[in-house]
Structure formats: C-alpha cells, structure tokens
Amino acid sequence: MELFGDLSLDKMQIVLKKSQCLHLHPDPIVIHHDEAHFWLNGYVNKQNCCIWSEVNPQVYVETPLHPEKLTVWCTLWAGGIIGPYFFKNDEGHNVTVNGDRYRAMITNFFIPELNNHDVQELWFQQDGTTCHTARATIDLLKDIFGDRLISRFGPVNWPPRSYDLTPLDYFLWGYVKSLVYADKPQTLDHLEDNIRRVFADIRPQMLQKVIENWTSRLDYIRASHGSPMPEIIFKM
16 A cells, blocks of 8 residues: 655655765754644644554544643754743733744744754754745745755755654654643643653753664665655664
8 A cells, every 4th residue: 555655755855865964974963843732631632643554543532622732842953952932922821833933933042042052064854834834934944054954845855744754753742741741730830830840851861862763764764765664663
C-alpha cells in the first residue's frame, strides 16, 4: 500500500541537505521548534496526530466545545532549549497562534534568547503550519537565517506529515505531557507552573540523546532511499 507518494523524495532532500551541512561544517546545529496545546482537562488534540495503518480505525472521540488550554512554544537542539513560551495577549490572557503573534514571538523572545547562546551556522527547522509559512513570516526568517531555513516555502523544503522527523512531536511534547498532569492541576496558572518546572528539569544529556536519535532516523531514511520507517526508533 502506497501511503506517502512523493513524500519520500522530500524526506530525501532533507537528508541530502543535512549531508551537505555535515560536509561543510564539522559541528552543524539544527534547531527544531514547534508549539502545542495543553488542555487543563488533559485532553489530547488528535487533529495533528498521524496514524500509519492499513485500515481506517473509525474512532470517534467526544470532546468539550471550548476547553481551557495553554498554547506553548519551544525550540530545542543538542545544546539546549529556548522556552517554554506561552502565547498571551497584552492583558495576559491565553491565546492561540496566528502569524502576527508568531512573528512577534520570533522577534521579541526567540532571537534575544538565542543571542544568549554561543551557536554558529544555525539551521532553523519548522513545519508547514500556516502561521509559520505566511509570506511575511518566511521573509522574516530568511532575513535571520538566510539559506539555513528548513521550511515549506523556504530554501530547503520541509516534507509535510513528517512527525517522525520532528523531535518535539515524537518525543518532547509527549514527555512533558506525561508529567505535567500528575498532580491534576485545577487552574491554568497551576498547569503553567508545572510546564515550566518540567522544562527546567530537562538535562543536557537528554537533549543530546534526542538529537542522536533524530540523526539515526535521518540515516535510516538515507539508507532506505526515503521509504517510511517500519519500526520507529524510540530508544533514546
């Protein structure tokens, strides 16, 4: 069954570009970022979940119409984490992401924080979410990263539905969510405190293993000429 079509070609492009990066720079840095919703009731949004299956599971999930939630952003690489960043309006109320808020976060939070780290030849990777790939957003990111932008509509394309190549999707968000609900937070402030605490406890050794795992996934795709991974590599 062909599930991906030309997606494997896009994934191969990522691998080949990374190979060029490794050839040109002995210690290249690829920085991954994403945002996620944290619902107060612990609900997991399946809108962006990707299930590889030969049959349609036909599962129905009943959810509240307007559950309370936080929208959290962060970025990670082998050397550290920037974040978490909580999207809020001027009144301090929690909001979701749009293009203007995303660009404001990049300009006012991410870049100043990044300047506190000694990183060179940084490659910036993002998925194809609309707020990430609006023309004004791509222009801003090109001004910052030049041709070291891995994104839809960027110098290096990012293949859609590639959660298996995004460390935040296949590891970080699940890891954080497995811990922040342990004491059953009853308010968004309590949930936010839990999220900050879990992020603060993430050690550099864990990030190094996550990126090593990511590299092994790229190696698999290169060796298999871009075919989907039949056995996702979970061992960290």
